[in-house]
Amino acid sequence: MKIFKEIPIKKPNTPLLDKVEFPADYRSFSINELQTLSDELREYLLYSVGQSGGHLGGGLGVIELTVILHYLYNTPFDKLIWDVGHQAYPHKILTGRKNKIESIRKKNGLAPFPSIFESEYDSFGVGHSSTSVSALLGMAIASAESEPEKKHVAVIGDGAMTAGMAFEALSHTGHIKPNVLIILNDNDMSISENVGGLSNYFSRIWASKTYKGIKKSGASFLKPLPQAYHLARKVETQMKAMVAPGTIFEELGLNYIGPIDGHNIKQLNDVISNLRDFEGPQFLHVITKKGAGLDPAEADRIGFHAISKIKSIKQKISEKKKYQDIFGEWIIDMAENDNELIAITPAMREGSGLVNFSKKFPERYFDVAIAEQHSVTFGAGLAIAGKKPVVAIYSTFLQRAYDQLIHDVAVQNLNVTFALDRAGLVGEDGPTHSGNYDIAYLRCIPNMVICTPSDENETRLMLTSAFNHNGPASVRYPRGEGPNAKVNKKLDTIEIGTARIVRESSKKNIMLNFGSLLHIADEVSKSLDLTLIDMRFVKPLDEKMLLKYLKNADFFVSIEDGTVMGGAGSAVQEFCSENKINIKSFLLGIPDKFIDHASRDEMLEAAGLSPKQIKLKLKELIQYKME
Numbered sequence: 001m002k003i004f005k006e007i008p009i010k011k012p013n014t015p016l017l018d019k020v021e022f023p024a025d026y027r028s029f030s031i032n033e034l035q036t037l038s039d040e041l042r043e044y045l046l047y048s049v050g051q052s053g054g055h056l057g058g059g060l061g062v063i064e065l066t067v068i069l070h071y072l073y074n075t076p077f078d079k080l081i082w083d084v085g086h087q088a089y090p091h092k093i094l095t096g097r098k099n100k101i102e103s104i105r106k107k108n109g110l111a112p113f114p115s116i117f118e119s120e121y122d123s124f125g126v127g128h129s130s131t132s133v134s135a136l137l138g139m140a141i142a143s144a145e146s147e148p149e150k151k152h153v154a155v156i157g158d159g160a161m162t163a164g165m166a167f168e169a170l171s172h173t174g175h176i177k178p179n180v181l182i183i184l185n186d187n188d189m190s191i192s193e194n195v196g197g198l199s200n201y202f203s204r205i206w207a208s209k210t211y212k213g214i215k216k217s218g219a220s221f222l223k224p225l226p227q228a229y230h231l232a233r234k235v236e237t238q239m240k241a242m243v244a245p246g247t248i249f250e251e252l253g254l255n256y257i258g259p260i261d262g263h264n265i266k267q268l269n270d271v272i273s274n275l276r277d278f279e280g281p282q283f284l285h286v287i288t289k290k291g292a293g294l295d296p297a298e299a300d301r302i303g304f305h306a307i308s309k310i311k312s313i314k315q316k317i318s319e320k321k322k323y324q325d326i327f328g329e330w331i332i333d334m335a336e337n338d339n340e341l342i343a344i345t346p347a348m349r350e351g352s353g354l355v356n357f358s359k360k361f362p363e364r365y366f367d368v369a370i371a372e373q374h375s376v377t378f379g380a381g382l383a384i385a386g387k388k389p390v391v392a393i394y395s396t397f398l399q400r401a402y403d404q405l406i407h408d409v410a411v412q413n414l415n416v417t418f419a420l421d422r423a424g425l426v427g428e429d430g431p432t433h434s435g436n437y438d439i440a441y442l443r444c445i446p447n448m449v450i451c452t453p454s455d456e457n458e459t460r461l462m463l464t465s466a467f468n469h470n471g472p473a474s475v476r477y478p479r480g481e482g483p484n485a486k487v488n489k490k491l492d493t494i495e496i497g498t499a500r501i502v503r504e505s506s507k508k509n510i511m512l513n514f515g516s517l518l519h520i521a522d523e524v525s526k527s528l529d530l531t532l533i534d535m536r537f538v539k540p541l542d543e544k545m546l547l548k549y550l551k552n553a554d555f556f557v558s559i560e561d562g563t564v565m566g567g568a569g570s571a572v573q574e575f576c577s578e579n580k581i582n583i584k585s586f587l588l589g590i591p592d593k594f595i596d597h598a599s600r601d602e603m604l605e606a607a608g609l610s611p612k613q614i615k616l617k618l619k620e621l622i623q624y625k626m627e
Contacts, residue, residue, distance in 0.1 A: 001064070001263050002039040004294050007050040014040040022096050023070035023121075034071060035265045038064050041090055042293045044098070049089065052102045054112065054428075058087030061187050061262070061288040062155070066090040068268040069153060072276055078151040079123040079139055083132035083160045085113030087185070088122075095121035105428035107598030112429050127432025128400065129370050130163035132156050133170055133182055140178040151181070151276060158186040159347065162369030167252075173281045174253020181275055181282045186259065187290040249283045258285025263292055320481040326456045327419055327477070328353030330463050331390060335361050337491055340388040341467070344368060346375040352392035352421055372397050376404040376416075383414040388467065394422040395435025395476060406445055409472050413447045417467045423476035424516060424561030425590065425604060430597030436590050438476055439514070439538055440566035449473035449496055450538040452560070452568070454518035455485035462536070465493040478516045478561060480600070497540035503532040508553045509622065514538055514560040514568040517604075521559050523611045528618055530557070538568045541575055550576060555584040557618060559609070564589040586621055588614060 016033065017040040020026050026037060042063045049056045067090075069080055075095070082088045092110060093101055096119065103109025114122035124135045136154040143150045160166060161184065173180065249256040257275065260267055268286070275282045335341045335357065343361070345352050347370045358365040368375045372393065379389035398405070398420060409416050423435040442448050449469055451462040459477050466473035473496075502518070503525050511530040513521040518534055525532035533545060550556055550572075558569030569587035576583055588609060595603045604610055608617075 001293055002042065004043065004046060006296070007294070008043060008047045009050065010047075012040070012043045012047055014044050016040055017044055017093075017098070020094060021098070023075055023094055026067075027071055029071070031266055031269060034067055034269070038067050038265060041067065041093060044093065045089055046294060048093075048101045048104075052104050052106070054105050055086040055089065056294075057291040058084075058157070058187075059089040060294055061290045061292050062087045062185060063090050063293070064263050064265050064268060065155070065183070065185065065286060065288070066094065068265065068272060069155075070094055072269070072273055073151055073153060076120040076123070079136070079153070080121070081124045081132045081136050081139075081152075081154045082114055082126060083154065083156040084129045085126040087155070087157070088114050091121070092119075095119055105430075105597055107596070107602045109597075112597055113432060125432075127430070128397070129160040130156070130166040132160070133166055133173060134168070136180055136182070137169055137173050137176075137178065140180050141176070144178065152178075153181045153183065155183045155185055158184060159370055162347070163371055164373065170249070170252050170254065170283075177253065177280045179279055179281075181272070181284060182254070183284045183286055184258070185262065185286055185288055187288045254281045254283040256283045256285065258283075259287045260285070262286035262288035320484045321456065321487075322353075322481050323456065323459060323477040323479070324351065324353035324421055326353075326459050326482075326487065327392065327421070327463065328356055330460050331357050331392075331419075332360060333489070333491060334390075334464065334467060335364060338388060338467075340386065342366065342379075342382050342387050342389045343392060344375050344379050344382075344389055345392045346370055346372045346397060348392065348394060348397075348421075351394070352419070354392055372400040373404050376401040377408045379416045380404070380408040380412065380414050383409075383416050384412065388415055388417070390417045390419055390467065392419045392421065394433070395420045395424075395438045396422060396426075396433050398438060399441070402441065405442075405472075410445045410447045413471050415470055416472050417463070417469075418472070418474040419463065420474050420476040422479045424478045425595060425600055425607065426479045427600040427603060428597055431594035434595065434603075435476070436563045438474065439560065439562040439568055440570075442474055443539055443566065443568075443571060447471050448539060451475040452515035452536060452538055453477060454513060454515060454534050454536075456482045457485045457487045458534075458536070460487055461492060461494060464491045465496060468493055469496055476515065476562075478600075482516070483519050494536075497537045497542055499533050499535045499537070499542035499545045501531075502534050503530075505529050505531045507531070510549050510553045510556040512556055512558045512569075512572060514558065515562070517559050517561050517609065520604075520609065520611050520614065524614050524618065527611075527615055528622060530618075535568070538571055541571060543575065546572065546575055547579065547581075550581050550583055553583060555586065555621060557586045557588060557621075559588040559614070561604075561609075562589055563592070565592055584621075586618065588617075 016037050042060060045059055073080060082091060097110060100110050105112045111118050113127045114125060116122055116125045132154040133156060136152050140152040156166060260271055275284060331343055343354055343357055343365050345354055345367050347367060349355055349358055349367055368378060375391055379391045382389045420438055423438060426434045439450060442450050449466060451466055453459040453462045462475050466475050507529055509530045511521055511525045511532045513534045521532055558572055560568045564587050567589050569589060573585055590607045595606050
């Protein structure tokens with residue numbers, strides 16, 4: 001494997017890779033040529049991600065594995081599924097998208113993750129972790145009779161293996177025993193490394209056709225000596241337990257092979273070419289290095305998980321704090337003030353702003369890995385025992401723990417605070433990561449408080465208010481920077497369900513803001529002379545404020561960075577109906593469609609939420625009222 005000291009800024013010379021548009025173009029290559037192809041692919045990946053920004057570390061770690069899988073399997077007829085998809089950039093380069101790879105995560109460019117709408121080589125759309133084995137199993141069962149020759153492979157990372165869904169799928173796979181290959185890409189981020197000459201040696205034996213034939217012979221043809229097969233199987237199991245951490249997979253009914261070196265082209269080819277023809281579910285444990293081939297990335301695997309464009313490094317670093325930084329400072333201050341505070345995150349320490357907290361209060365910090373369901377019920381258990389848990393979780397990932405939120409927290413009215421990062425349209429990561437739905441799916445749950453702060457100071461204020469509230473409460477805030485509002489460092493609170501007047505007009509036209517689009521609402525309200533109310537809370541609504549301003553108004557406009565259907569504006573409409581307020585309304589928010597990846601501003605534009613678009617819409621409404 002060729003090692004690089006830095007990310008190249010000039011397009012590299014890749015003569016062998018230039019001959020490859022699709023996997024079929026290199027299936028006649030020799031092993032030595034495959035190694036050269038891997039080196040060129042790694043260098044091209046470094047260059048392209050340096051130009052576009054995006055996920056880097058995971059892709060560097062699976063270069064050799066990607067090359068071999070497309071070499072040995074007849075993709076796209078054979079199905080290859082990448083779990084999560086952070087590591088799928090090399091896959092995209094080898095499957096007809098090399099010349100488009102620099103457009104990744106940009107508007108009208110390549111999707112940040114595998115997408116069935118983008119390429120027939122993307123067998124299953126992903127973005128959230130731990131779904132690959134379930135999808136693989138469904139696809140294998142569906143084609144078992146009609147296309148028995150079709151092969152199915154899933155690549156799942158050790159981090160994704162921490163989710164219960166992955167083990168549910170593995171258990172089912174071991175029960176029905178389809179002909180599939182599941183590859184555990186272990187980059188030493190979650191599962192301990194256990195690699196050595198002896199384990200590699202036995203892995204080659206267990207994955208050999210000769211050994212498989214001996215086992216089959218012992219079972220099928222040596223009927224006078226059936227103990228031969230059982231003895232061989234017993235010895236194999238004991239040896240696997242001694243040299244490899246695969247016993248649990250064997251107990252689930254999978255044939256465990258490994259661990260093997262995921263950067264050794266020849267070994268990957270020898271082992272996987274044999275496993276391709278085995279019957280039943282095969283589980284191959286591959287050891288890789290996240291960031292492999294780039295010295296800085298190997299040294300800082302978390303920091304190089306994703307990077308910005310190389311040219312942006314020289315740009316002036318913004319002095320604005322991100323919302324996650326506001327949360328990170330608040331939770332430390334709150335923990336110093338309240339010894340009962342416990343912080344929980346499902347594998348989002350860096351993204352949620354909990355790095356400093358984890359160092360300062362290690363005994364009060366719990367990263368439960370990619371286990372969103374567990375994180376919520378774990379919080380419920382802490383709360384029922386008198387602690388005050390704060391679950392720091394992305395809005396899009398809380399969707400995965402919906403039953404636990406209702407059944408374990410809300411029904412029991414437990415004091416659990418949910419800090420919902422990445423709420424609303426998130427930008428380049430696209431629809432799988434946008435937090436569009438939390439207002440709608442939380443609003444219908446009894447006992448739930450929903451806070452929608454409009455800036456950094458309001459975020460801190462509402463975090464404190466939610467934390468001190470007796471019962472479940474959520475505080476949603478977007479990805480990245482806010483408007484740079486001055487933050488009061490005190491741990492002040494406001495009364496739950498109280499709005500504030502931002503701008504008052506003599507006209508009877510009302511604009512209701514819910515959350516982070518206040519800067520847009522403010523511009524529109526000034527331009528069209530609307531009374532602007534920052535509602536702050538979706539649940540409970542400030543009913544006194546609404547009664548005062550809506551009873552005699554001509555119309556109201558609501559704006560939110562969340563889905564219109566079932567959202568905050570809908571809550572106001574329901575309030576008006578209950579209180580017999582007959583008023584025209586216009587709801588602004590994310591429409592009933594998935595907004596494709598782009599910058600956050602471009603996604604807002606696509607959702608019809610730019611100031612210009614809103615002004616045009618509302619001018620028509622105002623003109624209608626004047627007539």
